Amino acid sequence: MQRNAVRWGLLALFVDGPKYGYQLRTEFDARTGGTWALNVGQVYTTLERLARDGYVASIGGNDDGRAVYAITPQGREALAGWFTTPVTDTDRPRSELAIKLAMAAADPDVDASAVVQAQRTESMRQLHDYTRLRRRADPDGDVGWLLLLDHLIFNLEGEMRWLDHAEATVLRRRTRRAGTPLPASSGQDSEPAETAAQ
Amino acid sequence: MLRFTGVSRVYPAAESVVRALDEVSFAVNRGELVAVMGPSGSGKSTLLALAGGLDAPTSGSVQVEGVELGGLDATALARWRRDRIGYVFQDYNLVTDLTAAENVALPRELAGVGTGRARREAVAALAEVGLSDVADRFPDQLSGGQQQRIAIARALVGERGLVLADEPTGALDSRTGLAVLEVLRARIDAGAAGVLVTHEPRYAGWVDRTIFLRDGRLVDATTRETPEQLLGHSS
Known part of the structure; x- marks a missing residue:
């Protein structure tokens, strides 16, 4: 879940020393290449929750009077658990694109190929x-920035392959129902839907 | 550099006609690499053949460097293709009995350039693709990635400003394929223009624009006017 990712991401920033709220926002932004904009309010709210759960603790103020926090042993232990636990509860199946195509595929009045092509472009x-x-x-x-970019690139590659597959699947299904032969061009050189799904 | 205006290519079939390409218009400028993507039978190969003067349109105009290819006679067209347009194919198409340098020098020698100068240009082109050390080896002594880089050097040696690449990474593993794209990209950035036919999104990512074909028609295209500050980075 996104809220969880921010919470753990902010906690991870404490590993190399105590921090204050605004500093967390700046470092989170740098570490994630600006791909995940946080507002200051979100940072402070999350910081309060981390303190409430005992993962960080206030160690006083710095010269500018800002409240400085440090990670606790309990926080380190929880963070180690986060790193070693695979992500399973993501919002991926709930993406707008998946929903849009699922709806388009089922609606005979919608040109699913046009929906796919707009997204492909x-x-x-x-x-x-x-x-x-x-x-x-x-x-x-x-290295964090490079890995993030790679992540985005690999995701888009996967998305485009899925679009090809989805288009071929919808075309094949509609062609079968219409009782006409499959056109030569059904998907971007993709595997037949049934094969690709295996 | 390359301009298609309302280009159609129609083949006669048994009871009707096949419109392999249907009113396609687009342009590729110097320093620009454009990908062509689309399903099998969408017209990608026809487009490449027309761009390279290997085939002629049924209607419409194909211009390279402002020259109307349809206005050249067979001899002039053959010379134009040899001197101005480079091809890169999936299976490299290197001459097995010639060394790497001789392969790259071959089109220059055919163009009438002296052997010594052709050799110097070939060695320089091989250096650009990072293969100076294998200039005197034969293709079967080289890896697939090296052979494809030689093919790119051959495609752009001399004064040829347009490179047409048909699935140039098809037979290569992912890492080698990216290395080949890197070389192609560098040559384009140095001032050539290129068209890359590919079905791999990863490789298409390396181009400036992508055009999408379906049933012979250009159905969509990405624009080059994309925000450089996509992620708030102006790098």
Whole structure:
């Protein structure tokens, strides 16, 4: 869950020393390449919850009068647990794209191919942008930033393959129902739906 | 550099006609690499053949560097193709009895360039793709990735400013494929123009724009005017 990811992400920032709220926001932004914008209020709310759960504790104020927090032994233990536990409860199945295509595929009045193509073009546009950023990134620079870009690129690749597969599946299903032969072009050179799904 | 205007290619069939390409218009500028994606039979290969002057449109105009390919006679077209357009194929198409340098020098020698100069240009082109050390080896002594990089050097040696690549990474593993794209991209950035036919989103990510074909028609295209500050980074 997104809220959980922010909570653990902020807690992880305490590993290299005590921090204050605004500093957490800046470092989170740097570590995630600006891909996940947090507002200050969200940071302070999360910080309060971390303190309430005993994962961080206030150690007083710095020279500027800002409240500084440090991770507790309990927080370190919980963080180690987070790192070693695989992510299973994601919001992926609830993505708008999956819902949109599921609805489009079931509605005979909607041109599912047009829905797929619009998304394919947008996904490719994003892939161009992320690939350009990845090409220009310093290969010896911030490894977190490189991994994040790779994550975005791999996700888009997967999404485009899924779009091909979804289009071929819908076309095949509609063609079968209409009782006409499958057109030569059914999907972007994708595997037949039944085969690809295996 | 390359301009298609209302290009159609129609083949006669048994009872009707096949519109392999239908009123397609697009342009590729210098320093630009454009990907063509689409299902099997969507017209990708026809588009590449027309761009390279290997086939002629039924209607419409194909221009390379402002020259109307349809206005050239067979001899002039053959010379134009040899001198100005480079091809990269999935299976490299290197001459097995020639060394890497001789393969790259071959189109220059055919263009009438002296052997010594052709050799120097070939060695320089091989250096650009990072293969100076294998100039005197034969293709069967080289890996698939090295052979494809030689094919790219051959495609762009001399004054050829347009490279047409048909699934150039098809037979290569992922890492080698990306290395080949890197070389192709560098040559494009140095001022050439390129068209890349591919079905791999990963490789299409390396281009500036992608056009999508379906049933011979250009159905959509990404635009180049994309925000550089996608993630708040201006790098």
